[in-house]
Amino acid sequence: MTTRLSTADADFEARFSAFLVTKREASEEVDATVRDIITRVRTEGDAAVAEYTRRFDRFDIAKAGMRVERAEIEAAYEDADEDTLKALRLARERIEAHHRRQVPADLRYRDPLGVELGWRWTPIPAVGLYVPGGLASYPSSVLMNAVPAVVAGVERVAMAVPTPDGKLNPLVLVAADLAGVSEIFRIGGAQAIAAFAYGTETVSAVDKIVGPGNAYVAAAKRQVFGQVGIDMIAGPSEVLVVADGDNDPEWIAADLLAQAEHDTAAQSILMTDDADFADAVEAAVERQLKTLSRSKIAAASWRDFGAVVLVRSFEEVPGLVDRIAPEHLELATEEAENLLTRIRNAGAVFLGRHTPEAIGDYVGGSNHVLPTARSARFSSGLSVLDFVKRMSILRLEAEQLHALGPAAVALAKAEGLEAHGRSVSTRLNL
Amino acid sequence: MTTRLSTADADFEARFSAFLVTKREASEEVDATVRDIITRVRTEGDAAVAEYTRRFDRFDIAKAGMRVERAEIEAAYEDADEDTLKALRLARERIEAHHRRQVPADLRYRDPLGVELGWRWTPIPAVGLYVPGGLASYPSSVLMNAVPAVVAGVERVAMAVPTPDGKLNPLVLVAADLAGVSEIFRIGGAQAIAAFAYGTETVSAVDKIVGPGNAYVAAAKRQVFGQVGIDMIAGPSEVLVVADGDNDPEWIAADLLAQAEHDTAAQSILMTDDADFADAVEAAVERQLKTLSRSKIAAASWRDFGAVVLVRSFEEVPGLVDRIAPEHLELATEEAENLLTRIRNAGAVFLGRHTPEAIGDYVGGSNHVLPTARSARFSSGLSVLDFVKRMSILRLEAEQLHALGPAAVALAKAEGLEAHGRSVSTRLNL
CATH class of the missing domain: 3.40.50.1980 (Nitrogenase molybdenum iron protein domain)
Structure with missing residues (x-):
């Protein structure tokens, strides 16, 4: 029975609090399995990825080729229904137009002392986009993940999508191509995440991995976090x-x-x-x-x-x-x-x-x-900000160093970091 | 011996690549221990936190009180050297002035179809700041973590700092107070992270945890990620x-x-x-x-x-x-x-x-x-953006729904999501 709560009821607070913490997913204990998969992909590369793909997707990528070829993408366009194609193009345009407004601005200014401060945003060099296979393989999600990366200026947007029993939704290929994805790999699961994080002979390592996935994918993203960036766990x-x-x-x-x-x-x-x-x-x-x-x-x-x-x-x-x-x-x-x-x-x-x-x-x-x-x-939807990072910028000349230096030396002393203080005082001839 | 590399050497590429992946930290296997600590704090609350604090910090918080009282903060000000205080105040002011420029702007606009799009940024309601104890307990880091949160408008900035053998750097209290930290707890390690993530009788749960820590703290942050937000692993x-x-x-x-x-x-x-x-x-x-x-x-x-x-x-x-x-x-x-x-x-x-x-x-x-x-x-330094999140905003009237609806219906059909299509078509009398 669908729950019904009323703020007028005496037990509302207790029932609402319980409702908020209701678990909707069984948390599978997959950490150990995932750790093994990642280790093997790190050490054995393509061979391990191929083996796991045979085992989990019942598909021989060694034979079919790990990478999706241009001809397959062209064939997917041919197969697509005209209304769907038109709608995908409209979606891509609208997503792009909106996300262009999210590109953050650089800043450079002088404060009253003459200290120059600021920052400069640059795109993440390479991003891996995970796309689930089977039922939840949605072309719209490919657009939503890839377009912001392309708008951010990411040079290399690689995509991994498993093909259970060799099956792949052709609209996923179309959406990836429309969005500007640069390479598509027929791999999935923790093995795809490991390949993105550490690289193999065929898959170059990326700097950040985004996109939803099952419990194995989520656990793998959590484990490779630090080696690469990840988005939220969906x-x-x-x-x-x-x-x-x-x-x-x-x-x-x-x-x-x-x-x-x-x-x-x-x-x-x-x-x-x-x-x-x-x-x-x-x-x-x-x-x-x-x-x-x-x-x-x-x-x-x-x-x-x-x-x-x-x-x-x-x-x-x-x-x-x-x-x-x-x-x-x-x-x-x-x-x-x-x-x-x-x-x-x-x-x-x-x-x-x-x-x-x-x-x-x-x-x-x-x-x-x-x-x-x-x-x-505590977090936001995916945006261009997820595909850029900021370098902080600071510039002092001798005059500003003389103004601020003594305070830095005092704090370095208070923290017991003598060399920190020296790097300032030696420039002040203190 | 300090490594010397030269781009003129024939083996430069090999040596430089190896240099880049040099591990500088032994990765301790602490995941299982941390998992136990988190589970016990979740189920037993303050009692578990007190027990771990006795064991790891050799300190009885049940007796001393988990929370730092106002009088202790005042005493820390009294103890502080005048130059250090002045320098901390200058640092706080300059950090605040710079970070004010990072507060992101809201947006609301109509596109050519008349669709209203935009976003609104709001502060994360409650943040937990972890401060390491002992040698690495730096007042400057307290400012760097807490000031951006306060500038972002975070209502509750709670701080956890372990006090091994009951010892606490008084300048850490001063920096926390100058920055606007609202509550300070004498706890550390994975038990502090668990208390922040799930709450105990004394520590209310927060929405995000920031700040550096040892291997146990890092592992705990990784494990509670999702329940709360975390910053990068330092x-x-x-x-x-x-x-x-x-x-x-x-x-x-x-x-x-x-x-x-x-x-x-x-x-x-x-x-x-x-x-x-x-x-x-x-x-x-x-x-x-x-x-x-x-x-x-x-x-x-x-x-x-x-x-x-x-x-x-x-x-x-x-x-x-x-x-x-x-x-x-x-x-x-x-x-x-x-x-x-x-x-x-x-x-x-x-x-x-x-x-x-x-x-x-x-x-x-x-x-x-x-x-x-x-x-x-793939990531940036800490900023005001780490303490806010963005609600995406969309508004259509009947006219815009008629313009965009058919494309949404087409994509819902292509993805096999009939109810998605219906929620649009029923409003269009299709």
């Missing part, structure tokens, strides 16, 4: 829909199901001040489930992790939203803008009644790679 | 000094030793086109070592990990610098600005002959928490 997706009673229950039910159909571990939450409306939405969910192709997945997600939170007033909404820190937040109310100013923790916010979250998944232009599992408390 | 410090023959060898030797005195695993590298100058610097290093209080540490670092790289021309410098990706880079040459434009991978750059790195450690205003161990390839 969990199952979630949406919180805040809706007043003036919404069409069918629309809101469709939004809840759009999240639920992703995964049985996905989570859809409705928050409203109108109990009758909540009932109408629940009834609409049940109705729509009957004709949905992924109804089994969506029904399980809604039953096990779905929730309806009744509030006494929309005044209660911002505090509750911040505690949930949802990946996706729909504010389907006239009060959307006002609420937004009082909310701090959410990955992406969709304002008003005509902004279903699915628009953001595909063609809004903003990124759909967003912090899950309450991590919007 | 390794031993390093400097690359690029200097032409017109420099004073004593100055450059002092800069190399300022890095070497940190830690036997620290690394100082001189890169020059002048072999005689290199000899003179090496001689000056040996001379200065004789009178340095931390000469044992500095000598071991210089002997084991120090290096002199001779280049045939400064044209070779940018490529080599990018491969080293040093934490600190001094460009002690008239060509500094020109070189800078061609360098991509470095944590912080110090330009000209009068900018010893130690100025940046203390009073330059820029941050001294910087990417080590070649991670400047």
Whole structure:
């Protein structure tokens, strides 16, 4: 049964707190297995990658070639439906246009003492993009991960996608090509992450790895962190829909199901001040489930992790939203803008009644790679900033060194770092 | 013996590549121990923290109180030397002034279709700052970690610092107070990281943990990543000094030793086109070592990990610098600005002959928490951006939904996500 909570109930706080920490994924103990895979790929290179690919993907990359050839990409374009291609191109353009606004500015200035400070942003030289195989192999996610890297100026965007039993979604190749991915490898799992982190004969090492994956991929990313950069560890997706009673229950039910159909571990939450409306939405969910192709997945997600939170007033909404820190937040109310100013923790916010979250998944232009599992408390969706880094710049002349030097010498002394002090004082003839 | 490499040598590439992957730290296998500590703190709270503190720090926090009281902070101010206090205040002001320029701007705009896009930055609600105990307990690092958090608008900046045998550097308390730290706990190690990540009766959970620590702290941060955010995993410090023959060898030797005195695993590298100058610097290093209080540490670092790289021309410098990706880079040459434009991978750059790195450690205003161990390839020094996160914003009205909706429906269909498509089409009466 979908959970129903009401802020008017005496036990609300206890039930809401318990709801917040509900685990939606069984955490598999894969660390040791992953450690072995990484070690073998580090020491044996391509041979180890090929062996693991035979074992896990039942596919012989030694024979087929690890790298996807240009001809296969061309064939994928040929196969693609015209409407889909057009939509992918529109999505790419819109993502690019929006992400161009994220390119950070360099800075250089003199402070009142004449000290020059500043920074310079440069792209990460090489990035590895992981794309899951099978069901969750989404061309839209390829665009969302690769376009910001290309906009950032990353020279080499390599992609790894496993091909279980040799199968590969051709639209993934098309999306990669449209986005500007420079090389595509038919490999997956911890072995692909290890190849990206340490390099093999065929796969040159990258500097950062991004993209979602299963428990093995997530564990591998965690283990190679430091050797290379990684993005966030993605969990199952979630949406919180805040809706007043003036919404069409069918629309809101469709939004809840759009999240639920992703995964049985996905989570859809409705928050409203109108109990009758909540009932109408629940009834609409049940109705729509009957004709949905992924109804089994969506029904399980809604039953096990779905929730309806009744509030006494929309005044209660911002505090509750911040505690949930949802990946996706729909504010389907006239009060959307006002609420937004009082909310701090959410990955992406969709304002008003005509902004279903699915628009953001595909063609809004903003990124759909967003912090899950309450991590919007401390992290942001993927952006150009994830593909650049900043060199800090400092310049003093003799005059500024004379002004600031004595304080540096005093602090070096207080910290017992004599050579630090000397490197300053020797220039001051102290 | 300090390594000497020359780009003119036939074996340069092989030796330089090997030099780049030299391990400077023994990687301790502490994962299992750390996992146990985290589990016990999660389930037993304060009692487990107190027990580990007794065991590892030989200190009874149950008796002394886990939290540092106001009176102790006041006493620390009383004890502090006037020059040191003044220098700490100057450092705080300069760090604050520089970091204010890093506060990112919100954005909201309409694209040509009338779609509203944008983002809003908000501070991370609560941050935990880890400060090592004992030798590496530096007040300057407290400022460098805490001031950006306060500038970002973080409401709660909690600090954990272990007090081995009950000892605590009073200047650490002063720096914390000057920076605006809101609470200070006398705890350390993996148990402090676990308390920050999951909360105990005394320590409320935070949303992100920053600050350096030993192998146990680093392993604990890696394990709690996802539950909370973490900053980079800090390794031993390093400097690359690029200097032409017109420099004073004593100055450059002092800069190399300022890095070497940190830690036997620290690394100082001189890169020059002048072999005689290199000899003179090496001689000056040996001379200065004789009178340095931390000469044992500095000598071991210089002997084991120090290096002199001779280049045939400064044209070779940018490529080599990018491969080293040093934490600190001094460009002690008239060509500094020109070189800078061609360098991509470095944590912080110090330009000209009068900018010893130690100025940046203390009073330059820029941050001294910087990417080590070649991670400047993919990450940046600590900044205000590490203490804020971005909510992505999207708003369509009916008109924009009609314009973009069909493409979203097409992509949802291509990805087999029917409910995604429905959430759009139901609003279009398709």
